[in-house]
Amino acid sequence: MLKQLLDIKGVQAVAHFREESGEPWQVYGELSEAEANRLTRLAHDFKRMTQGHADQLALFVNQPGWTPANGWIVHGEQRTVCGVASMVAVVDNAEANLTDVMKGLAREAFFL
Numbered sequence: 796m797l798k799q800l801l802d803i804k805g806v807q808a809v810a811h812f813r814e815e816s817g818e819p820w821q822v823y824g825e826l827s828e829a830e831a832n833r834l835t836r837l838a839h840d841f842k843r844m845t846q847g848h849a850d851q852l853a854l855f856v857n858q859p860g861w862t863p864a865n866g867w868i869v870h871g872e873q874r875t876v877c878g879v880a881s882m883v884a885v886v887d888n889a890e891a892n893l894t895d896v897m898k899g900l901a902r903e904a905f906f907l
Contacts, residue, residue: 798823800884800899805891807874809884810835811903824885837876838883841867866897880904 800809808824817839822831849864866879877884879900
């Protein structure tokens with residue numbers, strides 16, 4: 796369940812967004828409605844851009860394994876935003892282990 800990702804140390808918010816529009820579907824954590832909308836739209840855009848870049852990389856390097864892109868991370872000074880499929884999390888850098896967060900998002904997104 797998406798809400799259980801909040802149990803991972805350092806995770807401040809998690810969201811699941813609609814693939815076709817980027818609109819929030821489920822949101823948990825300390826986000827206002829406006830923040831949730833901005834977060835899921837950002838995640839939707841990053842997901843599409845990352846996939847496009849992965850497709851180009853695979854074409855240019857002529858090596859398998861680059862696509863489909865399974866996730867992305869934008870790392871800031873105090874917080875990081877991580878995305879896998881149509882799931883996104885906001886984490887506190889001082890507390891979070893990004894590997895744990897990405898694995899948790901992947902488990903939720905791909906039912907691993």
